[in-house]
Amino acid sequence: MLLLRHLFRLGSGWGLPGGFIEAGEQPHDALRRELREEIGLEVEEIEVFETRAFNRPKQIEILFRCYATGQARPQSMEVDRAVWFPPNSLPEGLPADQQELIKRAVTNGAKGRD
Secondary structure (H helix, E strand, C coil), X not given: CEEEEECCCCCCCEECCCXXXXXXXXHHHHHHHHHHHHHCCEEEEEEEEEXXXXXXXCEEXXXXXXXXXXXXXXXXXXXXXXXXXXXXXXXXXXXXXXXXXXXXXXXXXXXXXX
């Protein structure tokens, strides 16, 4: 499971990669752009895993499962580290809701690839 330590996140800073969709951009394209900009990864075999809506802030999250190619290396001043973690050995301080999302993603068919 790829997690990023963002410099601007509260707590430990560890969390799932994320970003915002730009005007006129499709969600899959935003995923590709954000991962390329922040950590230099390309992705393939993208599938929507889950969506969530929030009132504060007013936003919708679209969560994806995909395979990455290349090396995860911070490319942005926002990201301090990019690390692949086994799903059963996540870093301390990872928000509980993200731990639950990872558990569901693994339980519902996400498979690692060498």
